[in-house]
Amino acid sequence: xxxxxxxxxxxxxxxxxxxxxxxxxxxxxxxxxxxxxxxxxxxxxxxxxxxxxxxxxxxxxxxxxxxxxxxxxxxxxxxxxxxxxxxxxxxxxx
Numbered sequence: 001x002x003x004x005x006x007x008x009x010x011x012x013x014x015x016x017x018x019x020x021x022x023x024x025x026x027x028x029x030x031x032x033x034x035x036x037x038x039x040x041x042x043x044x045x046x047x048x049x050x051x052x053x054x055x056x057x058x059x060x061x062x063x064x065x066x067x068x069x070x071x072x073x074x075x076x077x078x079x080x081x082x083x084x085x086x087x088x089x090x091x092x093x094x
Contacts, residue, residue, distance in 0.1 A: 001013075001017075001018050001021050001022070001023050001024070002023075002024045002025075002026065003023070003024070003025045003026070003028065003033065004024075004026050004027060004028075005026070005027045005028065005029075006028040006029070006031040006033070007028070007029050007030065007031065008029070008030045008031060009031050009032075010031070010032045010033075010034075011031065011032070011033045011034070012034045012036070013033075013034070013035045013036065013037060014036055014037060015036065015037040015038070017037070018035060018037045018039055019037050019038060019039075020038065020039065020040050020058070021039055021040060022039070022040055022041040022042075022043075023035065023039045023041070023042050023043070023054075024043045024045070025042075025043065025044045025045070025047060025050075025052065026043075026045050026046060026047075027045070027046045027047065028047045028048075028050050029047070029048045029049060029050070030048070030049045030050065031047075031050050031051075032050070032051045032052075033050065033051070033052045033053070034053045035052075035053065035054045035055065036055050037055060037056070038055065038056040038057075038058055039054065039056070039057055039058070040057070040058050040059055041057065041059050041060055041061075041062075042054055042057045042060075042061045042062070042073065042075070043061075043062045043064070044061075044062065044063045044064070044066060044069070044071065045062075045063075045064045045065055045066070046064075046065050046066065047066045047067075047069050048066070048067045048068060048069065049067070049068045049069065050066075050069045050070070051069075051070045052069065052070070052071045052072070052073075053071075053072045053073075054071075054072070054073045054074075054075075055074065056074045056075070057073060057074065057075035057076065058076060059075075059076055059077065060075070060076070060077045060078075060079060061073050061075040061077070061078050061079070061090075062079045062080075062081075063078070063079070063080045063081070063083050063086075063088065064079075064080075064081045064082055064083065065081070065082045065083065066083045066084075066086055067083070067084055067085055067086065068084075068085045068086060069083070069086045069087075070086065070087045070088075070089075071086065071087070071088045071089070072089040073088075073089070073090060073091070074090075074091040074092060075090065075091075075092050076092060076093065077092070078090050078092060
């Protein structure tokens with residue numbers, strides 16, 4: 001599932017919509033995204049001034065090239081690259 005170029009919107013995805021899927025959030029700006037499900041992989045790329053909440057990721061979360069983004073995620077592994085002025089709340093084993 002891909003959430004692409006959301007601009008000033010609020011998105012809510014529930015367990016029935018995205019359970020055990022790979023989620024990609026790409027190029028969103030000034031948006032609020034809530035994913036209340038356990039997903040397999042999560043990729044957040046090129047987002048600006050967004051608030052993103054994901055209740056659980058069973059494998060890897062990747063945050064790349066984001067700016068002024070707030071992310072809250074529970075994940076087994078977290079990878080962050082080229083992200084500035086962002087707040088990341090990570091709950092996991094590492």
